[in-house]
Amino acid sequence: MSYTMFRTFQVHPFLLYPTSILKRRNGFLYSTTIPKATQSSQTETKVSTSSQSKNLYKIPKDYEAVIGIETHVQLSTLTKAFCNCPYSYGSFPNSSICPVCMGLPGALPVLNNKVIEFAVKLGLALNCNLAFNSKFDRKQYFYPDLPKGYQISQFDVPIAASGFLDVDIPLEFGGGHKRFGITRVHMEEDAGKLMHTEKGNYSQVDLNRAGVPLLEIVSEPDMRNGIEAAEYAAEIQRLVRYLGVSNGNMQEGSLRCDVNVSVRPIGQSKFGTKVEVKNLNSFSSMSRAIDFEISRQVLLHSQGQEDQIVQETRLWEEGSQRTITMRKKEGLADYRYFPEPDLPSVILSQEYVDGIQTSLPELPEEKRRRYEKMGLGMQDVIFLANDKNIAEFFDATLAKGADAKSAANWIMSDIAAFMKNEKLTINDIKLTPEELSELIASIKGGIISGKIGKEILFELLAKGGSVKEIIEKKDLVQITDPVEIEKMVVKVIEENPKQLEQYRGGKTKLQGYFAGQVMKASKGKANPGLLNKILLEKLNSTT
Amino acid sequence: MIVYIRVGVKLCRFRALDKGDSVTANPWDVSRVPGGSSGGSAAAVSARQCVVSLGSDTGGSVRQPASFCGVVGLKPTYGRVSRFGLMAYASSLDAIGCFGSSVADTGILLHAIAGHDRFDATSSKQLRVLHHVWYKCCKLSNLSLLANGCWQYLEVPNFLSHFDSASSLESKPLKGLRVGLIRETIEDGVDAGVVSAIRAAASHFEELGCSVNEVSLPSFSLGLPAYFVLALSESSSNLSLYDGIRYGNQVHADELDSLYGDSRAKGLGSEVKMRILMGTYALSAGYYDAYYKRAQQVRTIIRNSFKEALNQYDILISPAAPSVAYKIGEKKNDPLAMYAGDIMTGELLRVGHIFEQTLENCRFVPPIVADSTSAPLVNTIVQNIRKLLELNLESEYSIQLNASRIKVLQAQEDIVNSMKEVAAKELLKVAA
Numbered sequence: 011m012s013y014t015m016f017r018t019f020q021v022h023p024f025l026l027y028p029t030s031i032l033k034r035r036n037g038f039l040y041s042t043t044i045p046k047a048t049q050s051s052q053t054e055t056k057v058s059t060s061s062q063s064k065n066l067y068k069i070p071k072d073y074e075a076v077i078g079i080e081t082h083v084q085l086s087t088l089t090k091a092f093c094n095c096p097y098s099y100g101s102f103p104n105s106s107i108c109p110v111c112m113g114l115p116g117a118l119p120v121l122n123n124k125v126i127e128f129a130v131k132l133g134l135a136l137n138c139n140l141a142f143n144s145k146f147d148r149k150q151y152f153y154p155d156l157p158k159g160y161q162i163s164q165f166d167v168p169i170a171a172s173g174f175l176d177v178d179i180p181l182e183f184g185g186g187h188k189r190f191g192i193t194r195v196h197m198e199e200d201a202g203k204l205m206h207t208e209k210g211n212y213s214q215v216d217l218n219r220a221g222v223p224l225l226e227i228v229s230e231p232d233m234r235n236g237i238e239a240a241e242y243a244a245e246i247q248r249l250v251r252y253l254g255v256s257n258g259n260m261q262e263g264s265l266r267c268d269v270n271v272s273v274r275p276i277g278q279s280k281f282g283t284k285v286e287v288k289n290l291n292s293f294s295s296m297s298r299a300i301d302f303e304i305s306r307q308v309l310l311h312s313q314g315q316e317d318q319i320v321q322e323t324r325l326w327e328e329g330s331q332r333t334i335t336m337r338k339k340e341g342l343a344d345y346r347y348f349p350e351p352d353l354p355s356v357i358l359s360q361e362y363v364d365g366i367q368t369s370l371p372e373l374p375e376e377k378r379r380r381y382e383k384m385g386l387g388m389q390d391v392i393f394l395a396n397d398k399n400i401a402e403f404f405d406a407t408l409a410k411g412a413d414a415k416s417a418a419n420w421i422m423s424d425i426a427a428f429m430k431n432e433k434l435t436i437n438d439i440k441l442t443p444e445e446l447s448e449l450i451a452s453i454k455g456g457i458i459s460g461k462i463g464k465e466i467l468f469e470l471l472a473k474g475g476s477v478k479e480i481i482e483k484k485d486l487v488q489i490t491d492p493v494e495i496e497k498m499v500v501k502v503i504e505e506n507p508k509q510l511e512q513y514r515g516g517k518t519k520l521q522g523y524f525a526g527q528v529m530k531a532s533k534g535k536a537n538p539g540l541l542n543k544i545l546l547e548k549l550n551s552t553t
Numbered sequence: 554m555i556v557y558i559r560v561g562v563k564l565c566r567f568r569a570l571d572k573g574d575s576v577t578a579n580p581w582d583v584s585r586v587p588g589g590s591s592g593g594s595a596a597a598v599s600a601r602q603c604v605v606s607l608g609s610d611t612g613g614s615v616r617q618p619a620s621f622c623g624v625v626g627l628k629p630t631y632g633r634v635s636r637f638g639l640m641a642y643a644s645s646l647d648a649i650g651c652f653g654s655s656v657a658d659t660g661i662l663l664h665a666i667a668g669h670d671r672f673d674a675t676s677s678k679q680l681r682v683l684h685h686v687w688y689k690c691c692k693l694s695n696l697s698l699l700a701n702g703c704w705q706y707l708e709v710p711n712f713l714s715h716f717d718s719a720s721s722l723e724s725k726p727l728k729g730l731r732v733g734l735i736r737e738t739i740e741d742g743v744d745a746g747v748v749s750a751i752r753a754a755a756s757h758f759e760e761l762g763c764s765v766n767e768v769s770l771p772s773f774s775l776g777l778p779a780y781f782v783l784a785l786s787e788s789s790s791n792l793s794l795y796d797g798i799r800y801g802n803q804v805h806a807d808e809l810d811s812l813y814g815d816s817r818a819k820g821l822g823s824e825v826k827m828r829i830l831m832g833t834y835a836l837s838a839g840y841y842d843a844y845y846k847r848a849q850q851v852r853t854i855i856r857n858s859f860k861e862a863l864n865q866y867d868i869l870i871s872p873a874a875p876s877v878a879y880k881i882g883e884k885k886n887d888p889l890a891m892y893a894g895d896i897m898t899g900e901l902l903r904v905g906h907i908f909e910q911t912l913e914n915c916r917f918v919p920p921i922v923a924d925s926t927s928a929p930l931v932n933t934i935v936q937n938i939r940k941l942l943e944l945n946l947e948s949e950y951s952i953q954l955n956a957s958r959i960k961v962l963q964a965q966e967d968i969v970n971s972m973k974e975v976a977a978k979e980l981l982k983v984a985a
Contacts, residue, residue: 114799
């Protein structure tokens with residue numbers, strides 16, 4: 011039944027549009043890239059794609075999607091892979107080049123040791139088997155951004171192979187723990203950048219990026235929907251940032267993902283025709299592109315037109331939220347791989363590998379399992395383990411004696427909100443883990459109330475300082491002496507006879523008003539629990 | 554003093570031809586080619602336009618012109634000299650070689666350029682040498698060289714200390730040296746004149762005290778086809794950076810593929826284009842295993858057979874080329890014949906040649922040049938070049954020597970110089 015709905019391109023009334031998964035953007039902003047003639051059709055397709063992009067639970071039960079991802083991670087070494095030019099994103103075109111990375115005659119590559127170190131680090135973090143004797147190969151093709159006419163890569167002996175990656179799916183998408191296989195990790199060099207002009211009669215080549223080391227991570231086709239794919243990519247980003255091998259910014263191009271999508275009827279072991287999708291600039295666009303592509307292929311299958319699905323490369327268009335054919339089918343490219351004669355083999359020794367293994371930091375997966383054991387909820391676990399710096403802050407706070415749940419709460423709510431407002435990272439705020447732990451202890455010990463604690467926190471975040479100092483300076487110690495509180499309560503009751511009558515008349519909600527007045531009189535220092543107890547007594551007594 | 558030398562168009566292998574107008578000629582007979590591809594360098598040294606010069610040798614590009622021009626040509630072991638700055642032809646076979654009019658000169662030049670270079674990952678770390686090295690040679694005319702120098706890194710064996718003056722030599726200076734003559738290099742296809750010259754060289758060696766035997770290397774003939782597959786494949790890849798995008802002539806075109814195709818068609822010579830096409834074919838999908846991979850395996854077989862032979866013999870000798878220098882234009886229409894000329898040098902693959910430095914053991918220095926009156930004599934020789942032509946024809950059949958410990962171009966030196974000695978005596982008769 012749902013297939014007939016597809017065919018008529020009507021909005022299915024029962025389809026829920028999960029706004030949490032797919033963030034729609036105003037298509038109009040992106041229409042400048044689309045020629046005017048198709049603007050009208052663009053709005054039509056927007057409506058139809060909204061009906062086609064379904065909630066992931068509603069993918070037709072007869073088909074399953076098979077998704078594989080190729081990720082290119084740009085390594086944050088000081089210099090390029092084969093020469094000593096530095097690299098920084100956004101520098102003036104062709105300002106960081108030399109004969110080697112330009113591919114001038116007579117130039118020879120010399121491998122940067124850090125590339126091997128980072129590759130081994132990532133291979134170990136992805137639980138791969140390392141190749142102790144690997145080599146480089148030349149991948150030959152002609153394109154203006156490839157200065158030498160070949161790319162130095164690894165073909166048949168990658169430095170790492172056969173690993174896996176564990177991810178935790180976020181709760182809003184169903185949660186759960188998944189393991190995705192990693193086929194291989196290999197080292198290669200990046201190509202330059204082409205800048206096309208408006209008129210189109212010439213393009214310009216910027217070779218700043220040529221020769222920058224990359225690690226290509228190829229996954230097994232284990233993902234089954236857009237969410238899993240996006241989470242896989244996010245975990246790779248987390249991992250490379252944890253290890254310090256890359257800054258993993260999709261916007262800067264230091265993390266690039268291409269996805270391969272195919273569908274097959276459930277139960278069939280043979281894979282369907284696979285389609286590659288490029289131009290994915292963020293995790294959410296990855297997820298949307300995959301979902302679109304799945305539904306496009308399923309539609310063709312259901313209409314009996316599966317032969318229309320050809321092995322090709324498609325581009326994801328952010329504006330119209332669809333994939334389009336990038337180029338006509340060209341046949342498989344022959345890259346004429348052969349071993350690179352200018353570079354010797356890469357030989358790893360067991361000591362070298364062991365040294366790197368011991369220097370690995372605690373990986374996100376391990377952190378998540380540890381936090382889970384501490385009793386934190388998955389939501390907290392995922393948040394805390396997402397950023398290495400936040401996790402370190404959290405661990406430092408715990409080390410000073412705070413308990414996990416309170417620390418997690420403080421970090422996730424008030425501190426996170428502050429960071430978002432001020433656009434700071436956790437390393438920029440003035441609050442130190444020791445002070446946070448002190449704050450938590452003070453509240454727990456009853457020295458100050460929770461509300462006061464929040465005020466102190468704000469000051470600590472903005473200006474730093476220590477909890478004890480602020481408490482002393484502002485005289486914020488909680489009043490816990492019942493006699494004192496009673497005095498204030500009596501005073502407030504005396505000052506507000508009208509409200510007292512109303513309360514006695516039945517408006518019990520006014521208790522809050524009295525409590526507020528007492529708090530005001532005590533400058534917030536009264537212990538709320540005690541205050542309410544005494545207040546209730548006084549209000550309900552007949553004097 | 555550095556002089557630019559004309560080399561073969563785009564590393565063309567066998568003849569030093571320029572783009573069109575002028576042709577480099579062999580100084581001994583200007584109707585003949587000087588050899589290739591470093592023919593210009595060889596011709597310059599041969600005509601005494603310079604003392605020493607450099608060339609690049611992949612499949613004999615230094616040794617063959619040296620042979621044709623009658624000068625000393627040396628191809629060091631792959632990795633001994635840095636390839637950084639050398640326009641790459643076949644990356645795993647290229648080496649920069651030296652030309653000189655005597656072995657000692659060639660040795661000095663090699664010493665200056667040898668050593669590890671951090672910009673070349675394939676250069677051997679076994680020797681280190683400063684990039685700029687100063688040394689003084691005393692009395693070049695008598696060839697008893699004392700090398701003074703600021704050698705900063707002592708790991709370089711001081712080759713030049715092995716040059717001794719003639720007067721200090723005993724009667725059989727190379728006694729105990731085991732010389733092997735590669736049998737396959739003097740069988741069919743080789744000029745009779747070459748064979749007789751090699752036999753004469755062998756007997757000269759015996760006079761110097763060596764023991765000369767024939768050694769058979771059955772895999773020798775596989776060298777040429779293996780070399781060609783490997784060299785062409787690697788060069789097709791190395792030449793892909795000449796695309797007209799960043800430098801060179803760019804031909805305007807409407808599509809990217811045409812831009813590449815037209816620019817390269819116009820800018821590259823026909824011989825080079827043929828090699829690129831053959832190399833691309835050998836590497837393409839479906840043919841890689843049959844050609845490139847097989848050639849690498851053959852290379853290993855040949856290398857092992859040479860290693861074995863060099864265990865039994867200290868030096869292996871063979872002719873550098875199967876014939877005398879061609880006449881210009883002679884072999885033009887017979888490409889295979891020219892490639893066949895590669896047979897002698899084709900087998901000189903990577904480890905097959907372990908040329909250590911010159912003259913570690915060879916101390917024979919011909920009296921002619923040790924004599925202080927050598928300078929005017931040399932001039933006389935140059936002026937009487939025509940008269941000497943017939944006498945010196947034999948010197949064109951120079952010998953190519955493989956050595957594991959001993960640099961034996963000195964043996965060539967011996968032959969050439971003993972012949973010059975004979976020639977000088979003739980001249981004296983003429984002059985008197």
